[in-house]
Amino acid sequence: MKYNTPDLLSGDKNNTDEIRPRLSGNKRKAFENLNKKERRILVIGDLHAPFVLPGYLEHCQEVYANYNCNQVIYIGDILDNHAFSYHEPDPDGLSPGSELKMAKKFVKDWYKAFPVADVLIGNHDRMASRKAMTGGVPSAWIRSYNDVLGTPKWNWVENIVYDNVLYEHGEGGQAKTKAKNNMMSSVCGHIHTEAYVHWFVGKKFRVFAMQVGCGVDAKSYAAAYAKNFKKQSISCGVVLGGHTAINCMMEL
Numbered sequence: 001m002k003y004n005t006p007d008l009l010s011g012d013k014n015n016t017d018e019i020r021p022r023l024s025g026n027k028r029k030a031f032e033n034l035n036k037k038e039r040r041i042l043v044i045g046d047l048h049a050p051f052v053l054p055g056y057l058e059h060c061q062e063v064y065a066n067y068n069c070n071q072v073i074y075i076g077d078i079l080d081n082h083a084f085s086y087h088e089p090d091p092d093g094l095s096p097g098s099e100l101k102m103a104k105k106f107v108k109d110w111y112k113a114f115p116v117a118d119v120l121i122g123n124h125d126r127m128a129s130r131k132a133m134t135g136g137v138p139s140a141w142i143r144s145y146n147d148v149l150g151t152p153k154w155n156w157v158e159n160i161v162y163d164n165v166l167y168e169h170g171e172g173g174q175a176k177t178k179a180k181n182n183m184m185s186s187v188c189g190h191i192h193t194e195a196y197v198h199w200f201v202g203k204k205f206r207v208f209a210m211q212v213g214c215g216v217d218a219k220s221y222a223a224a225y226a227k228n229f230k231k232q233s234i235s236c237g238v239v240l241g242g243h244t245a246i247n248c249m250m251e252l
Contacts, residue, residue: 076122163242
């Protein structure tokens with residue numbers, strides 16, 4: 001993968017498209033660190049559209065800009081699919097068709113903001129295919145996520161590895177469990193009430209576990225099941241070159 005990193009320190013007078021500030025000391029070092037030719041991945045937490053917290057998209061856009069990110073991963077559960085959950089849906093809530101229609105409007109905004117991204121498939125995203133399997137519907141009849149949501153450039157995967165860091169939605173355990181079991185740095189979502197980076201250090205290795213947090217509106221009826229849980233961690237994450245992981249909490 002190639003990274004387009006502008007040379008803002010060269011002072012090329014022929015290029016008027018870039019501003020080339022004169023930096024020195026720590027400011028220059030910080031600038032150079034944010035322009036290394038390495039992956040700087042924005043990791044977006046669970047969205048559960050259409051029940052996304054207002055302002056979370058803008059928060060993720062700001063973090064993307066602040067850390068000069070060049071890649072995006074959605075950690076999963078893009079959709080909530082509350083209306084046909086295996087748990088009891090709210091009888092006063094949206095119908096399945098209305099919920100999907102509203103969710104697609106939210107997804108359209110996220111796709112416009114981050115059109116090229118890896119999207120991990122979460123347990124809520126799988127709800128339609130699980131219902132189809134329960135009903136005995138062959139997979140050939142099921143449309144792709146991109147087809148349904150209008151996101152042709154999104155790469156939907158179960159998990160993915162970059163720079164020896166494993167990214168997965170996170171069913172079956174928190175990021176700390178995944179990192180210890182896999183003996184590799186791991187980034188997970190799924191758990192809405194946790195956002196952390198935890199390092200495991202041995203004599204010959206060190207790996208981190210990042211729990212990303214989420215962007216879910218806790219006041220929505222779809223989140224009513226968690227009203228007595230801990231407060232949700234509204235956050236996204238940044239992973240720099242596979243060596244540094246940062247939680248970016250949203251101000252509420």
